[in-house]
Amino acid sequence: xxxxxxxxxxxxxxxxxxxxxxxxxxxxxxxxxxxxxxxxxxxxxxxxxxxxxxxxxxxxxxxxxxxxxxxxxxxxxxxxxxxxxxxxxxxxxxxxxxxxxxxxxxxxxxxxxxxxxxxxxxxxxxxxxxxxxxxxxxxxxxxxxxxxxxxxxxxxxxxxxxxxxxxxxxxxxxxxxxxxxxxxxxxxxxxxxxxxxxxxxxxxxxxxxxxxxxxxxxxxxxxxxxxxxxxxxxxxxxxxxxxxxxxxxxxxxxxxxxxxxxxxxxxxxxxxxxxxxxxxxxxxxxxxxxxxxxxxxxxxxxxxxxxxxxxxxxxxxxxxxxxxxxxxxxxxxxxxxxxxxxxxxxxxxxxxxxxxxxxxxxxxxxxxxxxxxxxxxxxxxxxxxxxxxxxxxxxxxxxxxxxxxxxxxxxxxxxxxxxxxxxxxxxxxxxxxxxxxxxxxxxxxxxxxxxxxxxxxxxxxxxxxxxxxxxxxxxxxxxxxxxxxxxxxxxxxxxxxxxxxxxx
Numbered sequence: 001x002x003x004x005x006x007x008x009x010x011x012x013x014x015x016x017x018x019x020x021x022x023x024x025x026x027x028x029x030x031x032x033x034x035x036x037x038x039x040x041x042x043x044x045x046x047x048x049x050x051x052x053x054x055x056x057x058x059x060x061x062x063x064x065x066x067x068x069x070x071x072x073x074x075x076x077x078x079x080x081x082x083x084x085x086x087x088x089x090x091x092x093x094x095x096x097x098x099x100x101x102x103x104x105x106x107x108x109x110x111x112x113x114x115x116x117x118x119x120x121x122x123x124x125x126x127x128x129x130x131x132x133x134x135x136x137x138x139x140x141x142x143x144x145x146x147x148x149x150x151x152x153x154x155x156x157x158x159x160x161x162x163x164x165x166x167x168x169x170x171x172x173x174x175x176x177x178x179x180x181x182x183x184x185x186x187x188x189x190x191x192x193x194x195x196x197x198x199x200x201x202x203x204x205x206x207x208x209x210x211x212x213x214x215x216x217x218x219x220x221x222x223x224x225x226x227x228x229x230x231x232x233x234x235x236x237x238x239x240x241x242x243x244x245x246x247x248x249x250x251x252x253x254x255x256x257x258x259x260x261x262x263x264x265x266x267x268x269x270x271x272x273x274x275x276x277x278x279x280x281x282x283x284x285x286x287x288x289x290x291x292x293x294x295x296x297x298x299x300x301x302x303x304x305x306x307x308x309x310x311x312x313x314x315x316x317x318x319x320x321x322x323x324x325x326x327x328x329x330x331x332x333x334x335x336x337x338x339x340x341x342x343x344x345x346x347x348x349x350x351x352x353x354x355x356x357x358x359x360x361x362x363x364x365x366x367x368x369x370x371x372x373x374x375x376x377x378x379x380x381x382x383x384x385x386x387x388x389x390x391x392x393x394x395x396x397x398x399x400x401x402x403x404x405x406x407x408x409x410x411x412x413x414x415x416x417x418x419x420x421x422x423x424x425x426x427x428x429x430x431x432x433x434x435x436x437x438x439x440x441x442x443x444x445x446x447x448x449x450x451x452x453x454x455x456x457x458x459x460x461x462x463x464x465x466x467x468x469x470x471x472x473x474x475x476x477x478x479x480x481x482x483x484x485x486x487x488x489x490x491x492x493x494x495x496x497x498x499x500x501x502x503x504x
Contacts, residue, residue: 047137052174086138091415099143100211106139111198146410161341161395168333224275231260294424301428332387341395349396360389368467439465
């Protein structure tokens, strides 16, 4: 690995990942590695894109399918919920049968689900088709980082930087691309565009992706799966429903989900071949890396939820121009992400992630002071500075997470990282909307749940509160990163003392 010992987790994990990566890298061959990366990046982009591209098409779908607003929202929500529920299972299956094989199954399912979405004539059929599509997305996303780690053992940070870049591009480009398609074509085309990319990726992947079967295939943990999937479904359903208000039903759903999750942990502690490798959580630094990922993506989701309202509603900027302004965020990610990954291969991952978190905290705090009349030549650099922080953070953090994977668990650890990203995004939308509307309600003196025409000042009060609070949330991740730095320093000091004693 390119990182130092503190960045890579336990020594056993490092050795296991090195061995696994070396074997797979030898199979992949230098000539196919680049093409393999293109396949993974293309599918990562499309699968993340489809999580947000439908949002702008929901009004058209609602009108054509004849359902109310509350119902049509499930076309968007079901995608992220099912993806989260299936990620860890598909990650484990990748470790059992080969990550490339499960990745390719995901590409096929995603493409078939996209075709079903385009052919859906009823609301119920569309929701089922989106669930199929999200299963495919989960199978691919659960194993993409594991395949990258295997294929690029000596430049993992650079390659994972590209994955992080295309993840950010997919999330940010979804609404813009969806708006362009719906403005000129029927809404079905937001799914049709997936078909050629999915088919080409699948066919090319058959040639350039080399599946590595594990030397010892563990048995499948059926009981753990039966407990885990419902627990995640209930928790994420509850989080999604909380956006519309806290009720006894959502509290009960959340409690049941947490109860099943606790039961799952108990079962996994006694399972011979557990679905989740709980031993990796004994490394406090690994847990910190996962928590920081969730906190940063929470802030990103809150930002992307709130800021379009500021541009279009409060400032009255047209959707086209607002889309171009918002595009500054993924533009910075696309440039800085791979650079950050490459730098982390040379200098280690811990310091770049910390720098990114500090910049991101400052950027969100600055965004909490923008005004209605802030000139665009000031606003745009503020957006780009904020994006710079998240772009610097993502690739090294992904690399650190994958560096903790024991041998045979790359799929599980990669899927866990993606799960934390989805968790952060889901909670971020809920937290962002609660802070925004809570601040607006406090400002105007009565409860509100939408933009108030003619009162941009009320919206600004809510936005300022929201951005300052999420800045504090990211500041918490900075504090956790400092704890991780201290733990790494203590480990290095202990090793130095042990070496000195043995030398004497």
